[in-house]
Amino acid sequence: MLNSILLHWRALCILYGSLLASIAFAVGHHFHYQSLAGQPVSTANDLAIGTWAGVSSQKFNTAVGNTFASLFRTFLSITVTTAYCQIVWHALKSEATRLNIVDAISGILANPLGFLNLGAWRKSALLFPLAIMIWILPVAPIITPATLTVAINPRTLHDMVNVSSIDFNSMNFATITLGGPTVFGCAYHYDGPKFEVQKIATAATAQGAVLPLSAPGNQPNVSYTQQFAGPALQCTDVRDPLRGEILVNVNTGALNTSTSYGYLAWAPFKSSLPFMQDPAGIGDEFWHLQQGSATIGPTSDGPLTLFVATFPNFNNIHYGNLSQTYTANATVVQCELVNATYSSSYNWTNGIPELNVTVIPTDKGIFYPPDIDCGRLFFTGNHRDTNALQPLSDYNNTLVQNYAYASVMDAFVKLLEGEIYYPRSPNGLVTTTSVMSTTLGTTQELLAVQNRTVSGTQGLGTLTPNDWPGISVNMQANNTSTLRPTLEMMFQNLTMHLMSSPLLQPDAATPYYPPSVNVTTVTFHTQYAYSAATLWLAYGTAILIATTTVVIACLAIFSSGLSYSSSFSTVLRTSSHASVSTKISREDAVGQDPLPKHLAEATITFAYADANEEEAVQEHLVAKGDHVLQSNGSYSVAVIEAGSLYELDNGNYSQIPYYDFESASGSPDLSTVNGLIDWKFLTTPQTALLNRTIHYARGKCLGGSSARNYMVYNRGTVGTFAKWASLVGDSSWNWDGVYPYYRKSPHFTPSNSHLRAANASVGLVDDTAAFASNGGPLQVSYPNFAQAWSSFFPQGFEEVGIPFLEQGISSGHLDGYASVTLTIDPTEQTRSSSETSFLREALAGTDIVVYTHALAKRILFDQDKRATNVLVDVAGMKFQINVTREIILSAGVFQSPQLLMVSGIGPRATLEEHGIPVVADRPGVGQNMWDNPLTSLSWEVNVETPSVLTNDPSRIYEENEAYITNRTGMLTSDAGADFVGFLKVSNLSVVNISSTTGNAFQSNFPSDWPEVELLTFAVGPNDGVHNFASIALGLLATFSRGNVTIKSSDMADAPIINPALLEDKRDQDLAIAAFKFTRRLAATQSFQRVIIGSEVVPGPNVNTDAEILAYLRQSVIPLFHASCTCKMGMRNDGMAVVDSEAKVIGVEGLRVVDISAFPLLPPGQPQATVYMLAEKIVDMILRDA
Known part of the structure; x- marks a missing residue:
């Protein structure tokens, strides 16, 4: 009974209550201004509230008038919008109405263009005059505060005053x-x-x-x-x-x-x-x-x-x-x-x-x-x-x-x-x-x-x-x-x-x-003046319009037998549970609707909602497929990205090669890290590294970590992929199966010998055979500059028995030294990333939608464990993206397992700890993390290094001009990583690596898998005076395995990251041996020609294995190659997360395609293998379609 009464009287109470409240505020406004009329205007700045006799400050009285006017407008707006709503729904119930007319009538209070819809005028000629009058209402609160003005009254005073003059009788003149x-x-x-x-x-x-x-x-x-x-x-x-x-x-x-x-x-x-x-x-x-x-x-x-x-x-x-x-x-x-x-x-x-x-x-x-x-x-x-x-x-x-x-x-x-x-x-x-x-x-x-x-x-x-x-x-x-x-x-x-x-x-x-002279002084005194007629003309007009709409609304309520609100549940009730998709298809039969295609094709079904139930509905945003399918025009693709364009958010620091080390040193000080393009992740304290916490650089932008890496492009070895194929039980992952996909992504451009110095061409291999002549959009080439320090490496490597790789570093063989190829645009000498290559190409020619600043919160599954939706957070607002085929997860080594876990896929104990319903119990999610530890040794050198760019402003100007004008000079080089040398355990025998450690690596890794890499780095300690350079050494084969897990069920909370660097004793032994070999390389005749004095970092006092290990513990950082946390494997492998087609085991419609899906971390730099993985999975998706 009570509900029935409310259905009739709810709107009436709102109508009359808000109308009376607005009238009360208008009367209050009048009496406040009337009490001020004729009173002097105070110029006090303290805004102290006084009596109604006008002792308050002018600013305070103006604010009171504005408040009365705003409250009047607020309550009168409630009155007229409620009244208009009743009239609209009464008109809509009378007969079936086209959807565009419903839009025009219901939205007229927010969109004045609805007045141009002639069909809506014919539908209800009464509504539009009322709407026109309602649009007049905002004039009232604009006019009424101005009815209180300040009048200025001058007063003239005459007085005899001594004024400035000249005393020519003074002795101060001559x-x-x-x-x-x-x-x-x-x-x-x-x-x-x-x-x-x-x-x-x-x-x-x-x-x-x-x-x-x-x-x-x-x-x-x-x-x-x-x-x-x-x-x-x-x-x-x-x-x-x-x-x-x-x-x-x-x-x-x-x-x-x-x-x-x-x-x-x-x-x-x-x-x-x-x-x-x-x-x-x-x-x-x-x-x-x-x-x-x-x-x-x-x-x-x-x-x-x-x-x-x-x-x-x-x-x-x-x-x-x-x-x-x-x-x-x-x-x-x-x-x-x-x-x-x-x-x-x-x-x-x-x-x-x-x-x-x-x-x-x-x-x-x-x-x-x-x-x-x-x-x-x-x-x-x-x-x-x-x-x-x-x-x-x-x-x-x-x-x-x-x-x-x-x-x-x-x-x-x-x-x-x-x-x-x-x-x-x-x-x-x-x-x-x-x-x-x-x-x-x-x-x-x-x-x-x-x-x-x-x-x-x-x-x-x-x-x-x-x-x-x-x-x-x-x-x-x-x-x-x-x-x-x-x-x-x-x-x-x-x-x-x-x-x-x-x-x-x-x-x-x-x-x-x-x-004295007669001085006339004029002073001005102010007092309030009030125009009551103007105020009541404005308020009276507004109240008359509102009262008229109330009367008409009351007639509509009693004619309909019900009152209505403007909430979405009212739309559902009045639609008689019809499918809106039918109205959309009928209305858009000739394609004239302005909605974008991915919304126009949406299928939205309104569920039944009784008038007595809670008013709730879930909004859906429809998308199909994923961006890796961009090459097939039959698919529509949605890309969800938490960041935006790194070119806008980080400018030159992400585009110019010289700056690729910017904020990627591992330092836990995040004050210089740009949070617009980096997640600012910190590792847990590393037990083998003196409990140091390390900043783990990860890309938060379109292009992901391809916008944050060191740009080096090389491929794994033949034996690496034989082991990969064995681990996943799929022979298509051997070298012959992956090599065509390696060639598919990049376009290789040989070095420009006209722009590079003569010594910069030493050891260059333009291995065009390793690349397809009609390759993909990813640019691979050489910078137009090489550091002078790098020119001493070829002879030095030869002196220690490391041969020259005549086929380069992309041929499947890494058993020597060679020049380094970069993902660099050869013309512009800027970074080439997955965003500048694949995404831009996709946006130019396919049906793709990119959602930036959108954080994927959770993957939703139906009762058959099929992934159907992605819950997305955009500036605090949550949306669901509906997927008709499958979801491809490419959130990276840390956030792909994190998103799986918060969505219910992962170790059962972890999910239950955080109250997450288990969709698939996969204990391998977040485990098996591989990475490459990195450290370096430094010397003072007698050639110019990038330290001049911090020591000499004129050189900074010269290098900037060279880059801007000719795309040449030091800024085109990524701080001197010009050469790389790959070492096997057998090479380290000269520094007495233990046979136990050597046998362990030889028995667990393929014979062509190098365990160590040495890189030229033309950087080092910078004292503002001298030139320094370094040799970096990285471990490419390790036994230490890290992990990543979740802190909560919310993706907004950073994951817990533990790379576990150097925790295995065998990794420590390998690092010590590599350290000694690096010193042996620096002692060659080639390097002694350029090195000045003794070693600077760590210094000649570090000699014993214990001293070397102590230095490693305080200096090692990751090469930022974390991988394998959603490892690929056979379906009967309890620790595998995805199968050989990157499909997540235990659910349907979901794949992981990024570095986290690697079953192992190939030697060298992994970005080429990530592109290969994506190309190969795309073919599998298209084959299954």
Whole structure:
């Protein structure tokens, strides 16, 4: 009964409850804003919650308004979506509906493009107007918070304030010296401006500096006017006859000195001209005003005066022959110092100052201050015979002002006096003035001089050391300023700048302190303003729309007899348990549906779900096959990869061969390991290696560990595969059976003799016979560089009895030394991996889907133990990929057994320990791990090694350029693994390996299986100074076996990895013997030519077997060749995990195709055998299809 009531009233309760809640939040929003209206706005930053009287901060009140609006929108959205849902399902129940119309109607609230579906409009014309209104709803919470605004009210205050001014009655302007005895007893003499005045003059005239004044009270909006008396310049153009006299003297000077003038300025004593004496017999020095000389002097017939003359038509010929042309365009300006009234208007707006100055000069000129007796400088005669200046209160202010005015003029003239002239020989320019560092240098009359010095025919290179400091002044184009007004403005600017100095401002203690001025200050006060009509217009419209949908929804509920939700279970109920696949095939009959092919062909069946049951459904993603089938166009393939493209995630470090050792040294410090392309696995503490924990590099990217390995490509031996075939009970795994698959994957390119150095070709074998002429996409070749260290190996190997492998290292014979082939693109000199070769080829031509950043969590089986699905985790979301044929597991030596175990395939005890249901009890899962221990010995050498790339930045640049430009140089080589030598136990007899150990290896491994390999490594300890190189030795036959198991039932937890390196005593004996043989190789004549001094690592003190073993325990790392953890074997072998066709024993539809499926680890580097394995299993899959 209760369920029946809920079916009718559940939606109604939601409808009315959410509608009332939204109305309540709208009312709350209104009253909150109304309480703030007219209140002052606080600028507090603490967001403290106050009362509703508006004492909270502006930011807090805005946040409250946004919260009300968001809550209103949330609850109103619940109302309208619930109402719309009821109306939609009522419409759908009325009659059968096409699937695309159902999509359009049900998705209109999320996808406005549904409005374009005309069929949906015909289906229910009512729904679409309602949907349009619902789309208007989000406008309400956008509009309503803006209804609370901040109004700004200005307030104006007037106050009498003392402002900055200039005290021309101060003795801080002029330097006054006390003269000798006179008729008055002593005399004061003017001796120039003080440093403060000269400093301000320099700053004020240089490029028109702005007066540095602060507003009274540091208020941002202040204005006032000010008047004071001060000096000013009145400038006029000099007329004849004085102009003519000046020009005659200038021309005469040019005749006698072989110079031509561009600029001349002077302040004469009395009315003298610049050339005051007859030039006859006078040296050239006389005719040039000397910088630093006295500038102004006493005159008796006029005020202090400055003359400025410019001569734009100069050239390098002296002007005796061109006097008319020379003088015609000359400009001569005369500026007299006069008394003036300064009327200044100051205005600060938002802290930005504006100053307007009006200068009203008088006719009263200012004369040079004469020497005066001590008494006349004061009001009283009490100090007549003193030789010290007295307090300011006694000064004769009129005389002191005269000194001050004269000092300002003097400081101004010192910047402009002097000349710019052009000697005839040598050609160039001489200047004794600082004028070009002032704004006067930018006037029209001086543009010619400026251009001459900056870009004239003589150029800057010929200027004399006396060149003026303003040479870098930037000229403005089309300058229209002229000398006369510029001089007056410059002096006016200088006078105004005097008030910026505290030394020159009035002292409140003197009788000359200026009166206060009327200062106007404007302050702005803010308060809240609220528009209730706008808020209720927005909220009211939204509530009206919602109420309309509620009414229609109620009618739909009572007409249907039920209420509905938008959950997926509702879709199931209303579908009447129909198969969606039928609707899809009918809808997509002509292939117009935009779904991708692998989804469009999906078969999805909806199970029955009663209205009273839990609403649950499992989403399925459909995929078929696996990527190794890419060569057959009849299969669709899905590739699941936990990482992504190593080219993007690791860049050059995974592509350029030189960096293939990067973060693959075994160090347990993972801080430098890129977790985007490496799993960051750590081993358990290794008991035989001093309990060291080792980082085991594994690829976490497309291409797997083919993107992380050392790139060496070689194949196993003939005897190796005879043993393989015997172990798995299948003769197709012998050498003749696998050799065609070895040839199928790679494309071999011979070495480029034009790019490799001559010594780099020693021992190279371009064994094209071992490779097919029309091979696969994997590139195999040689780098375009070989280390100088490597060139000593061939002769050294010969000296110790190791022969040259004339057939190379891919012919099935490893009984000598040879050059190393790499999986390298011969053109680009970059790594060739399974991603760059097979996957790219597959993506270009077949039906393949790649899922990156997808972690396979578990393989699922049906009741017949057939693998049907893979559970995948993508960013925390889990999906199932449905497989119609079979799953191929290629997760690597550690994670393939891990995934088997978490899926229920493995040792029963392990599975039960972690609560995993047992699908197949296979005790061999994770066991039988093979690996190759590796160590090295190092020496200082007399040839260049890669250490230079860390010691010498210039070499780094050279190698980078060589690689980028020509694909040559050291970066194309994988740190010098240029040669490899393979040793048998019989070779080690010279170092007295025990017969017991020797017999053990000879009886357990084929006769052509080498037990040791020696590799050239042009790396070693790096002290930043010397070159070091190494010989690496690896054990290719071992008796130690490791294992891998699980930490939990979750693939996200790293597996427990135990390589068990050197745990078997026979492996230790073999390693000691190989160590001794390596020293024997280094002692050959060939190597002694390059080795400097004694061994560096481990050093000459390591000699006994015990000392050597101790070094091995602390230095050995894996060659990262872990394998055989899902070993291939016969089905009656209890430890076998897969059969000879790589099928997992005990289940159906599942294979393991990676290095973990090896029954043994072939000698050398295993990547070639991994590719061979994949090629061979592909043929088996295609054969079974």
